[in-house]
Amino acid sequence: MSRALMIQGTGSNVGKSLLVAGLARAARRRGLSVAPFKPQNMSNNAAVTADGGEIGRAQALQALAAGLVPRTDMNPVLLKPETDTGAQVVVQGRRLTTVRARDYAALKPQLMARVLESFARLRGAHDLVLVEGAGSPAEVNLRAGDIANMGFARAAEVPVILAGDIDRGGVIAQIVGTQAVIDPGDAAMVAGFLVNRFRGDPSLFDEGYRMIAERTGWRGFGVVPWFADAWRLPAEDALDIRTQARGTGxxxxxxxxxxxxxxxxxxxxxxxxxxxxxxxxxxxxxxxxxxxxxxxxxxxxxxxxxxxxxxxxxxxxxxxxxxxxxxxxxxxxxxxxxxxxxxxxxxxxxxxxxxxxxxxxxxxxxxxxxxxxxxxxxxxxxxxxxxxxxxxxxxxxxxxxxxxxxxxxxxxxxxxxxxxxxxxxxxxxxxxxxxxxxxxxxxxxAASGTRYDAQVEATLDALADHLEAHLDVAGLIAVAR
Missing domain, CATH: 3.40.50.880 (Class I glutamine amidotransferase (GATase) domain)
Known part of the structure; x- marks a missing residue:
């Protein structure tokens, strides 16, 4: 029977996209047919799909990790900002309309139906669907009509793993605070947590990790050290593209x-x-x-x-x-x-x-x-x-x-x-x-010395190895339903 698991974050840019990509590669290497899914993404960095539409670049990378050709069902709602207050709405790969931020909420009921439709197709075609949330479920002011985080998780009955980013500081408050502000019904969807982007000796966080588990009652799935080669993977945000130090060339x-x-x-x-x-x-x-x-x-x-x-x-x-x-x-x-x-x-x-x-x-x-x-x-x-x-x-x-x-x-x-x-x-x-x-x-x-696609593939393998070494990957797959 097909199963699904959702990775949500305590905030934006806590590493959800790479976690899903690495888990997708790890699941694929275990012989599972796995597909990525993000109900709603906001990005101007889009990828063209085999079925003639567009999805977020991160979902295209996750598809590559899963050994799949990118398809529009992997990211059924893509918001492409055009101004500070408005965005183009792309639904299942095609432009639907352009709306102001304050008017977007009125669209969400009809978009949820399309989101669940795409999710059902993926679930029917694969053993495991790995879902990426957007932003954070702690943004409870946006909970009404939500299609990106807990609104989707509850509608599709998908268990959630909450990821916190220790590199930002305050990860205990990130995770414990998320549980404190979300609806009890939403909190019941959370099957556990993980801590991402630790620099140094992870054992130094043993006490903090124990405190999170005790205060939330949630199961911990591991502490992931900083993945130094993340820069070798296609960036979803231009700020993640490295400027080289001064030199020749x-x-x-x-x-x-x-x-x-x-x-x-x-x-x-x-x-x-x-x-x-x-x-x-x-x-x-x-x-x-x-x-x-x-x-x-x-x-x-x-x-x-x-x-x-x-x-x-x-x-x-x-x-x-x-x-x-x-x-x-x-x-x-x-x-x-x-x-x-x-x-x-x-x-x-x-x-x-x-x-x-x-x-x-x-x-x-x-x-x-x-x-x-x-x-x-x-x-x-x-x-x-x-x-x-x-x-x-x-x-x-x-x-x-x-x-x-x-x-x-x-x-x-x-x-x-x-x-x-x-x-x-x-x-x-x-x-x-x-x-x-x-x-x-x-x-x-100038000479070229890089085989780019081969390097991306090798980095995805290294990312999967990294997660296997520091997360309970078998446990994560087991809680999917």
Whole structure:
């Protein structure tokens, strides 16, 4: 009979995603057919699925850990913030609507039905479903209509393991306090707890661990030491992508936009020994020694154009190009490089039109049709075949399209300036492809020394080993129902 277990956290970013990924790999190695599931995720870093939709990047990694192809049922509700108060709502892989935060609660009853529908399909196809919560069940002000944590757990009758993050401090209060504020019926769903991200000698926390068990009455499943190689796995949050220390190598600078989306292009570059990657935060000037500037995707192209100009990066970019530097714009970054970005229907915000950076002779018009697809491409400059994906709204036209960045199914894709030093493409994920990454770096005289996908697989195995060594994995699987 198919079983399920849910990992909830005492807060956001306590390591739930990696715990589920590691447990999925451990369960798979025990011969179980296991699938990941997150009822509701909020992220602009999405992955394209085999069934033509989109889900959170973390669920795609968990699917990889489970040996599965990502599917929309693994993350039936994806919220993609477009402004500080509103988000696009993607349901079972397709855009449903855009709502303000205060209006989202009214949607939840209909969304719960879709969540349970997706969960039932996964449960019917696998031995074990590992569910990841969102945020924390201690946010009791959001409990009414909840579909992400205890609301889902009780509706689907899935037992919960509560994870606390000791690296943040106060983990005893995190776990004991969660029990104190949640509804007794919700607390009854908790089958136990674990403590994550311990640095140093775990035995030093023996007394604290015992206190949590005594005060809550919950079973403890272990203390997980800090997993040092977590940075080698695809990041769900751009803040988790490492900026290399000063040194030699091709200096690649990524502009961290306020609504940066689908930045998985940066993970492989961050691990190349011949690359020095700088994730440039707001308020910092573009380094004068930058060789290549990458402008990533954005969930709000015009909004991020304004953000970019507020940092003075438009002036920095113009000077960088004058000095002979290179620029690569991906998706929204590609759109910003053109002469104008227009959104007459208000697809990504208030209707209107803004001047772009003018580094490519193209213009973009936002349209209601969203393109979500995997793609096999050939890089025009090197003739290298690679795979990637598209996930965007907008149509880009103009003279520089006559010099494509790549060809997809024989059709021109992207644009390159006459100088060859400024390029734009709608293709995400290109740097995951070892062949393309090597060819692209080779064009700048840099060598590639990383087999990225193989490294991710090895790190997932190491993560599973890590959890097996420090958690009662057999006990966790046994309490699933």
């Amino acid at each position: 091709l200096h690649v600078v990524c502009l961290c936009l306020s609504r940066m989306a689908n930045f998985d292009d940066l993970d492989p570059l961050s691990q190349e020994p011949g690359v020095r990657l700088t994730m440039l935060r707001a308020g910092a000037a573009l380094p004068g020694d930058a060789d290549v500037v990458i402008m990533p995707g954005s969930k709000s192209t015009r909004g991020d154009l304004a953000h970019l100009r507020a940092q003075g990066w438009d002036v920095d970019l113009a000077a960088h190009v004058r000095r002979g530097g290179h620029v690569l714009g991906i998706c929204g970054g590609f759109q910003m490089l053109g002469r104008r970005v227009s959104d007459p229907e208000g697809i990504e915000g208030p209707p209107g039109s803004d001047a772009g950076l003018g580094l490519l002779d193209v213009e973009t018009v936002m349209t209601g049709d969203k393109r979500v697809t995997e793609a096999a491409a050939i890089h025009a400059a090197t003739g290298t075949a690679f795979t990637g994906y598209e996930i965007h709204v907008g149509r880009t036209t103009g003279p520089d399209r006559a010099r494509p960045f790549a060809h997809v199914d024989g059709a021109a894709e992207g644009a390159v300036a006459p100088s060859g030093r400024v390029a734009g493409s709608y293709l995400h994920g290109m740097f995951r492809d070892d062949r393309f990454r090597a060819a692209w770096l080779g064009g700048f005289g």
